[in-house]
Structure formats: structure tokens, C-alpha cells
Amino acid sequence: MRGGGKVAARAKSPSPPPAPTTIPTTSWAPADRSVPEIIGSLQEDYYNLCMEKSRKINSFVWHLLQEVDEEIEKGLEGITLNIPGNSRLMPVERITGEDFWILSRILKKNTYINGLDVRYNLMSDVGAYYAARLLQKQHKLIYLNLMFNDIGPEGGELIAKALHKNTTLKYLRMTGNKIENKGGMFFAAMLQINSSLEKLDLGDCDLGMQSVIAFATVLTQNQTIKGINLNRPILYGEQEESTVHLGHMLKENHCLVALHMCKHNMKNCGIKQLCDALYLNRSLRYLDVSCNKITRDGMVCLADVLKSNTTLEVIDLSFNRIEDVGAKYLSETLASHNRSLKALSVVNNNIKGEGLVALSQSMKTNHILSNVYIWGNKFDEATCVAYSDLIQTGRLKPDNTDVEPFVVDGHVYLAEVSNGLKKHYYWRPTYGEACSQSSNAGSILVPVGPDL
Numbered sequence: 001m002r003g004g005g006k007v008a009a010r011a012k013s014p015s016p017p018p019a020p021t022t023i024p025t026t027s028w029a030p031a032d033r034s035v036p037e038i039i040g041s042l043q044e045d046y047y048n049l050c051m052e053k054s055r056k057i058n059s060f061v062w063h064l065l066q067e068v069d070e071e072i073e074k075g076l077e078g079i080t081l082n083i084p085g086n087s088r089l090m091p092v093e094r095i096t097g098e099d100f101w102i103l104s105r106i107l108k109k110n111t112y113i114n115g116l117d118v119r120y121n122l123m124s125d126v127g128a129y130y131a132a133r134l135l136q137k138q139h140k141l142i143y144l145n146l147m148f149n150d151i152g153p154e155g156g157e158l159i160a161k162a163l164h165k166n167t168t169l170k171y172l173r174m175t176g177n178k179i180e181n182k183g184g185m186f187f188a189a190m191l192q193i194n195s196s197l198e199k200l201d202l203g204d205c206d207l208g209m210q211s212v213i214a215f216a217t218v219l220t221q222n223q224t225i226k227g228i229n230l231n232r233p234i235l236y237g238e239q240e241e242s243t244v245h246l247g248h249m250l251k252e253n254h255c256l257v258a259l260h261m262c263k264h265n266m267k268n269c270g271i272k273q274l275c276d277a278l279y280l281n282r283s284l285r286y287l288d289v290s291c292n293k294i295t296r297d298g299m300v301c302l303a304d305v306l307k308s309n310t311t312l313e314v315i316d317l318s319f320n321r322i323e324d325v326g327a328k329y330l331s332e333t334l335a336s337h338n339r340s341l342k343a344l345s346v347v348n349n350n351i352k353g354e355g356l357v358a359l360s361q362s363m364k365t366n367h368i369l370s371n372v373y374i375w376g377n378k379f380d381e382a383t384c385v386a387y388s389d390l391i392q393t394g395r396l397k398p399d400n401t402d403v404e405p406f407v408v409d410g411h412v413y414l415a416e417v418s419n420g421l422k423k424h425y426y427w428r429p430t431y432g433e434a435c436s437q438s439s440n441a442g443s444i445l446v447p448v449g450p451d452l
Contacts (some may be wrong), residue, residue, distance in 0.1 A: 097126025156183025
């Protein structure tokens with residue numbers, strides 16, 4: 001099992017308004033009983049606290065707590081409580097800040113739960129206040145996912161300050177909460193003090209240039225962060241200043257394993273800054289520069305650094321524009337020099353048959369490169385035949401690529417398959433495993449704690 005109103009930084013615990021007590025009448029709590037059947041301590045604590053505080057019982061939370069109680073009864077530990085507000089597998093009643101207050105009260109002394117996932121709910125800054133208090137009092141929690149909860153700068157400040165003294169949380173996901181530059185600065189300051197956090201996701205948080213520079217500066221000294229996501233900051237100007245500072249950080253930092261710089265408006269000059277740093281860096285294994293403006297000229301720098309870099313294992317170049325020439329630069333290096341890269345994504349890069357075939361040819365001599373993703377480019381028949389041969393001979397496993405060959409009237413074509421480096425970054429599938437290896441290969445090849 002896994003998973004706004006604003007308050008000031010020194011706000012007191014808001015007293016939730018009285019509400020009529022109701023019992024869930026879904027299939028999870030039979031309607032013909034005045035009191036629902038309680039099978040475990042978490043359910044019991046939740047029910048009693050809702051009665052005491054005159055709060056409505058959230059039937060979705062009620063059902064999930066029942067499942068956790070069943071796991072605890074089996075003797076399981078290290079449980080992650082998942083309360084995803086975007087679940088499509090069951091009716092969802094999204095939790096609010098006041099709901100999280102009740103939840104935090106029953107979790108703060110529970111020793112069986114060490115992970116909490118409340119993505120896509122309605123916590124706002126009120127919920128962030130109680131999340132901060134939970135981090136101060138719950139000393140077993142190592143994973144917390146708060147993505148897309150309408151948390152603003154004030155809420156971000158509260159959570160960041162709570163982490164000054166927290167020594168147990170290792171993985172935090174704040175994705176999609178608009179903490180902006182102000183909140184980002186508090187998180188950067190936190191990394192100067194906190195020595196336990198290993199993975200931090202601040203993608204789509206509207207960070208500004210000031211906070212991106214602050215993170216780059218702090219990470220030259222921080223020795224515990226292994227993975228950081230700084231996707232889609234709000235940057236102005238064409239000077240690619242963020243890459244200058246992050247490039248300098250990579251020269252000094254020897255602990256960072258995964259760096260995500262999606263949507264940084266990065267061009268060839270920016271990728272050159274990073275490549276210059278990668279000649280010296282010997283720790284980075286996963287580089288994500290997808291959704292930028294990198295062209296074939298940038299591939300000259302990347303192909304050259306891959307001749308000597310032996311640590312990079314996953315590179316995500318999706319949604320750039322490297323075209324045939326850029327793909328051929330990479331192919332030549334992969335065929336003759338590099339023997340460390342395991343996964344390469346060139347999805348939607350305006351590559352035609354010549355470049356795609358060159359990439360397939362490199363896999364015949366390079367047996368380390370196992371995952372290649374090419375969908376969204378311009379396939380000709382030679383491309384379809386080349387990748388069909390790789391799959392049929394077993395050189396490219398079906399789970400390690402995003403295309404599947406099929407034949408119509410004697411001609412080979414390629415269809416899309418839902419595989420990739422991070423297919424389920426924003427959403428969960430309606431069936432199958434949420435963290436399947438084929439759909440989230442990046443975090444499988446380069447694991448840095450739970451998949452953020």
C-alpha cells in the first residue's frame with residue numbers, strides 16, 4: 001500500500017468547524033448498521049477521533065485504513081499508506097486540510113507506517129501545516145508524497161522549516177504545488193541543515209531563477225541528496241543561467257545520482273555547460289533534459305563526453321530536436337566508445353529513417369545499451385524493419401522499448417507501446433502495477449529510493 005485557504009507560519013492549530021457526524025454508506029461500510037464494523041486499531045482511532053471532533057468520516061480514507069489494518073494484522077511493517085485523490089479504481093472523496101488533521105493525529109504514534117502518499121488531494125496550506133507538525137512528531141516516516149495539493153509558498157515554508165530538525169524523512173515529493181520562488185528558497189535553506197533527505201522533487205512548483213541558483217549553490221556542499229527534480233521553473237531571458245550554475249554544481253558535487261532538468265528552456269549552449277561538467281563528474285547516473293530546445297549541435301558535445309564518461313547510465317532527450325545528424329553523432333559514440341549507457345530516450349526528436357537506423361545499428365555492437373525509446377519520430381520502412389529485427393532476435397526486449405512491430409500486406413510497421421523511462425510520473429494506470437518496470441525504467445535502472 002502506498003499513496004487551498006492559507007495560514008501564517010506561526011498559525012495555531014485551526015479548530016475545525018462542527019459538522020454533522022455521518023457514517024460511510026458505501027460498500028465499504030454497510031448502510032444497515034448504525035456503527036460501521038471496525039476491524040483494526042487505525043480504523044478505530046479514526047472513527048473515535050471523528051466522533052470526538054464532530055467531523056464527517058471520509059469513506060475513502062475509511063476503506064484504505066481497513067486495508068492497512070489488515071496488513072498490520074499479518075505482521076507487516078514498513079507500510080506506505082496510499083490515499084491518492086486521482087484513483088480511478090474506486091470512488092474517491094478527496095481529503096482536505098481538516099481531513100489531514102484527523103489523519104495526522106492517528107498516524108503520529110503509529111510505528112507500522114513509514115510512508116504516506118496523499119497525491120492529488122485538496123490539502124492546501126492548512127494541510128501543509130499539519131504535515132509539518134507530523135514531520136516534527138512522527139519519527140518513522142521516510143516517504144511523503146504531497147504532489148498537487150494546492151500548497152502555496154506559506155505551506156512550503158512550513159514543511160521546509162519542519163525538515164530542519166527532522167532526521168528520518170528520506171524522500172519528499174512536492175510536485176505541482178505552487179510554492180514559487182519564496183517557497184523554493186526555504187527548501188534550499190533547509191538543505192544546508194538537513195542531513196537525512198536523499199530525494200527531493202520540486203518539479204512544476206513555479207520555482208524562480210533565484211531559487212534554482214540557490215539549489216545549485218547548496219548542492220555543492222550537501223552530501224546526502226542523491227536525486228533532485230527541478231523541472232519547469234519559471235525562467236525569464238535567453239541566457240540559460242540555470243545551466244551555468246547547475247553545471248558548476250556538477251563539477252563540485254560527487255554524491256548526486258539523478259538530476260531532472262525538464263523544461264528549462266535549455267538550448268545547445270546549456271547542454272554544453274552540463275557536458276563540460278560531466279567530464280569531471282563521476283557520480284551522476286541519470287540525466288533528464290527532456291522538453292528543451294536542444295538540437296543536433298548539442299549532440300556533438302554530448303557524444304564527445306560519452307566517449308570518456310563511464311557513470312551515466314540513463315539519458316532522457318525526449319521532446320527536443322536532435323534530428324538525423326544528432327542521432328548519428330550519438331550512434332557513432334555508442335557503437336565505438338561508450339559501454340556504460342543503459343537507456344536512451346529520443347522520443348519526439350524529428351529523427352527520420354537515417355538517424356533511427358544508425359541508432360539500431362549501434363545496438364548490434366554495443367551490448368550494454370538495453371533500453372531505447374523512439375516513438376514520435378518519422379518511421380520509414382527501413383526503420384521498421386531494423387527495430388523489428390532487433391526485437392525478433394532478442395537484442396531489444398519488448399519491455400525495453402516503446403514500439404512493437406506488426407505486418408500488414410507484407411510490410412512491417414511499428415505501433416506504440418506504453419513503455420518508457422517515466423510513463424507514470426504524473427498519473428497511475430487503471431490496471432496493472434503503478435510502478436511497473438517497463439513503464440518506469442529510469443527509476444528501475446537507477447534506483448534512488450521510492451519512485452518519485
